[in-house]
Amino acid sequence: MMRKYGLSIDNIIEAELVDVKGRLLNRESMGEDLFWAITGGGGASFGVVISYKINLVRVPSSVTLFKVTRTSKQNVTNVAHRWLQVADKLDNNLFIRMIINVVNTTNGEKTIRATFPSLFLGNITTLINIMDQSFPELGLQTSDCQEMNWTQSVLRYFSSPPGSPDSTLLSRIRRTVVHLKRKSDYLKKPISKQGLISIFNKMVELERVGFIFNPYGGRMAEISEFAKPFPHRAGNIAKIQYTLDWTEYGVDIANRYINLTRVLHEYMTPFVSNYPREAFLNYRDLDIGVNHNGNNSFFEGSVYGVKYFKDTNFKRLVKVKTKVDRDNFFRNEQSIPTLPSAHH
Incomplete structure (x- = not known):
């Protein structure tokens, strides 16, 4: 929200x-x-x-969720390119995240898949109208959407099975134990289709590193960058999170995976913020500098x-x-x- x-x-x-x-x-x-x-x-x-x-x-008594995926066969580059143009300019009640991963096709080849999980503070009819006008490239259908109360939307968004009791939100037990590395970047201008194709090719080559794009704009762009220490306000299309999770144990394996995120981060240099290359505090990326407190x-x-x-x-x-x-x-x-x- x-x-x-x-x-x-x-x-x-x-x-x-x-x-x-x-x-x-x-x-x-x-x-x-x-x-x-x-x-x-x-x-x-x-x-x-x-x-x-x-x-x-305030949240409405009913909110709408959708989660659609698009692959290389379904014009993923065009859809992703359009997302970069509109995601920060959509209705403030609408949040559409873009998750990009490398997956295997049915014949075992690596391909790009984009997933768009979304929360809309309103009903299905209004949402479809907004999407038809602002983001028709996604091809959202009424059948993709579900109305529910906000508590259920939180549970669903963070991968609880449908119909989980509200009390699930109080659980302090981690369901999965994985190792992970996160990095971040800020996107100030849309990436060209050619740029996206080269990034997607790099991702396929690396296989394991994914992206999560969080759209900014709306209220985020209205708050002064000095109002709070967090300065990433107007002028940002999205925050990019680099994601890599693994379950194997061992320092060598960890180093190999962490290095993959560094390679992609380096590759993204021409596309993201610079002087300074901005980052998001919550991911605590030690690659961007460490203090020995001396x-x-x-x-x-x-x-x-x-x-x-x-x-x-x-x-x-x-x-x-x-x-x-x-x-x-x-x-x-x-x-x-x-x-x-x-x-x-």
């Missing part, structure tokens, strides 16, 4: 944090700078966040910090960090560093 309501961080109204001195602070006692920092800047750099209070948003910590921190937060927000986070945790007690391999002069 981010295209309708922004992110969870945009809807946080209160927080509790234990600071480096062991004090329990709320929004008022911590002040707006620190509150700003822990709503998108990674709370672990500043203290121990005990709780967040999040504003509720004398160089500010400069090491700037390498990934500017990618996650862009320059202005990163500098503001560093200021807050220096003020509330001068000795860098709360630190990790990608935490917010203090200003270099803080240690003298």
Whole structure:
């Protein structure tokens, strides 16, 4: 629902944090700078966040879901190309994700498959009208769509079988245990059909790495990039997530798979954001920079910090960090560093 309501961080109204001195602070006692920092800047750099209070948003009593797939035989390049043109401009009530994977055809050849899982905050009739006007290339049919309540849509979206009880959402048990690697990029301009073909060919060559494109636009483009540490707002068509999951054990196997994601990430350089090449904090991609939290910590921190937060927000986070945790007690391999002069 981010295209309708922004992110969870945009809807946080209160927080509790234990600071480096062991004090329990709320929004008022911590002040707006620190509150700003822990709503998108990674709370672990500043203290121990005990709780967040999040504003509720309205959802209709009934929502509509669809999930359709297209393969190379079904003009996947044309459909994907059109998605890049429209996904961030669609009705704010409509979120269409695009997942791209390499699959085997019936005769064992590798091919590209795009999956479009979607949530629409409204009914089927309205959705079909929007799709016929804005994205006819997908060829969405009424029979592809299902109306249900929002709770059921969450369960369905995240792969519970139809009709699972609502209480499934309270389960803390992981159903699958896999190893995984995630990377991210931001897409500022649509990729040409020729570009898509070359990317798809590269994916087939690598076999294992997939993409998930999350559409931005809507409410995401209306919120100022300085309102929260998270800066990826107007001007972004989508966030790209690189995905690779595996079940085998062993460091060598892990390194081989992780390297595949790096190869595709490198290949994507001409198509995505640059100076800085932006990234999404939640995927914690250590490939884009690591902090040893020594004398160089500010400069090491700037390498990934500017990618996650862009320059202005990163500098503001560093200021807050220096003020509330001068000795860098709360630190990790990608935490917010203090200003270099803080240690003298």
